[in-house]
Amino acid sequence: MAEPAVQPTPPSAPASFGGGALIGTLGGLIGLGGAEFRLPLLIGVFRFAALEAVIMNKVMSLVVVASALPFRGATVPFGMIADHWAVVVNLVAGSLLGAWFGAGWAVRLRLDTLYKVISILLVVIAAVLVLGHDATAGQPLLQGMAQLIAGIVAGFIIGVVASLLGVAGGELLIPTLVLLFGADIKLAGSLSLAVSLPTMLVGFTRYSRDQSFSVLGRNKGYLLTMAAGSIVGTFISGLLLGIVPNALLLPLLAGILLVSA
Numbered sequence: 001m002a003e004p005a006v007q008p009t010p011p012s013a014p015a016s017f018g019g020g021a022l023i024g025t026l027g028g029l030i031g032l033g034g035a036e037f038r039l040p041l042l043i044g045v046f047r048f049a050a051l052e053a054v055i056m057n058k059v060m061s062l063v064v065v066a067s068a069l070p071f072r073g074a075t076v077p078f079g080m081i082a083d084h085w086a087v088v089v090n091l092v093a094g095s096l097l098g099a100w101f102g103a104g105w106a107v108r109l110r111l112d113t114l115y116k117v118i119s120i121l122l123v124v125i126a127a128v129l130v131l132g133h134d135a136t137a138g139q140p141l142l143q144g145m146a147q148l149i150a151g152i153v154a155g156f157i158i159g160v161v162a163s164l165l166g167v168a169g170g171e172l173l174i175p176t177l178v179l180l181f182g183a184d185i186k187l188a189g190s191l192s193l194a195v196s197l198p199t200m201l202v203g204f205t206r207y208s209r210d211q212s213f214s215v216l217g218r219n220k221g222y223l224l225t226m227a228a229g230s231i232v233g234t235f236i237s238g239l240l241l242g243i244v245p246n247a248l249l250l251p252l253l254a255g256i257l258l259v260s261a
Contacts, residue, residue, distance in 0.1 A: 013221075013225050016222050016225040016226045016229065017225050017226065017228060017229035017232075018229060019038075019041060019226060019229065020060070020225070020226035020227065020228065020229025020230040020232075020233060021229040021230065021232045021233040021236070022037075022229075022233060023037045023038050023060075023064070023230065023233060024063075024064050024067075024068070024229065024230035024231065024232065024233020024234045024236075024237065025233035025234070025236045025237045025240070026233075026237075027061075027064045027068065027168075027170075027233075027234070027237070028064065028067075028068035028071060028072065028233060028234035028236075028237025028238065028241075029237040029240060029241060029244055030170065030174070030189060031068075031072075031170045031173075031174055031188065031189025031190060031192040031193055032064075032167070032168055032170035032171060032174075032192070033060075033061030033062070033064045033065045033167055033168025033169075033170065033196060033200070034060070034061060034064045034168075034230070034233075035057045035058075035060070035061040035167035035168060036167060036171060038057050038060055038061075039053060039054070039057050039167070042056055042057060048215070052215040054164070054207075055207050055213055055215055055216065056215060056216065056219065056223065057167065058200060058203060058204050058207065059204070059216065059223060059227075060223070060226055060227065060230060061167060061168045061196075061200060062197075062200050062201070062204065063227045063230045063231065064168070064230050064233075064234055065168050065193050065196050065197050065200065066197060067230070067231045067234040067235070068193055068234040068237060068238070069190065069193045069194065069197070071234050071235050071237065071238030072189070072190050072193070072237075072238050072241055073238075074238065074241075075186060075238075075241045075242045076186055076187055076189070076190040076241075080187060080190075081187075081190050081191060081194055084181075084183070084187070084191055087151070087177065087181050087183070087191060088191060088194050088195055090147075090148060090151035090152065090155070091151050091152075091154065091155040091158070091173065091176070091177075091195045092155065092195055092198055092199065093151075093152050093155060094151065094152035094153060094154065094155025094156035094157075094158075094159060095155035095156065095158050095159035095162070095169065095195060095198075095199040096155075096159060096198060096199060096202050097156055097159065098155065098156035098157060098158065098159025098160040098161075098162075098163070098199075099159035099160070099162055099163045099199045099200070099202040099203040099206070100159075100163075100202055100203070100206055101159075101160060101163075102159060102160035102161065102162065102163030102164045102203065103163040103164075103202075103203040103206035103207050104206060105160075105163075105164065117164060123258065139182055140180060140181050140182040141179050141180050141182075142180060147180065147181070150180060151176075151180065151181075154172075154176050154180065155195070157172070158172045158173055158176070158199075159199050159202075159203075162196070162199055162200060162203060163203035163206070163207075168192070168193070168196035168199075168200060169192070169195070169196050169199060169200075170189070170192040170193065170196055173188075173191075173192035173195055173196065174188045174189060174192050177191050177192060186241070186242070
């Protein structure tokens with residue numbers, strides 16, 4: 001069921017561009033779509049309805065993910081990502097299904113229920129980051145068939161979360177890649193983006209069936225301006241990767257999520 005119409009507060013072009021650039025920089029550095037920062041802005045400041053904010057968030061997250069992956073290439077080459085194709089396929093196998101179901105649940109939830117789900121998920125994500133941000137590459141938690149099954153299950157859960165919030169899912173993918181597969185934190189960020197892209201496309205396709213999808217047409221100027229800022233931000237993040245430590249960024253993100261919830 002579609003949400004009642006909510007009149008958003010039109011953001012200025014400088015605010016849209018600057019917000020996109022800042023969010024793109026932080027998201028690109030960590031390996032996220034930046035939606036965790038953007039969603040509270042869309043709902044709390046610009047007053048978009050929850051489902052419309054999620055849909056707009058999904059579009060902007062796609063821009064960040066698609067541009068951040070190549071910009072990170074100088075530090076994490078595509079060849080290194082290709083060497084871990086089996087890990088990507090393992091997680092994508094579950095995340096695609098989860099993204100489809102998650103988007104379907106989101107368009108059927110009542111408005112107040114969706115707000116509550118969003119708040120709970122933001123708190124859970126913050127807890128994962130606080131507990132997992134110091135994780136370093138090492139031995140995988142599981143091996144063989146157990147790892148394969150765990151990867152599919154984890155991918156499904158992450159796909160559901162990504163669709164419900166309109167996020168890329170990196171805040172859960174990165175700890176999963178580090179802990180379950182023993183990946184280095186920087187490699188995990190790029191692998192996270194590689195998994196997120198197809199997952200988000202599936203959720204985006206499912207959302208396109210709902211009439212709330214029309215919010216994109218009504219806010220083209222805002223979307224294009226923030227998209228341009230996001231690409232500038234991901235370019236900056238590519239230059240900074242390897243200089244700014246994730247140990248500082250991830251706790252900061254966790255704190256923002258708790259405040260936003």
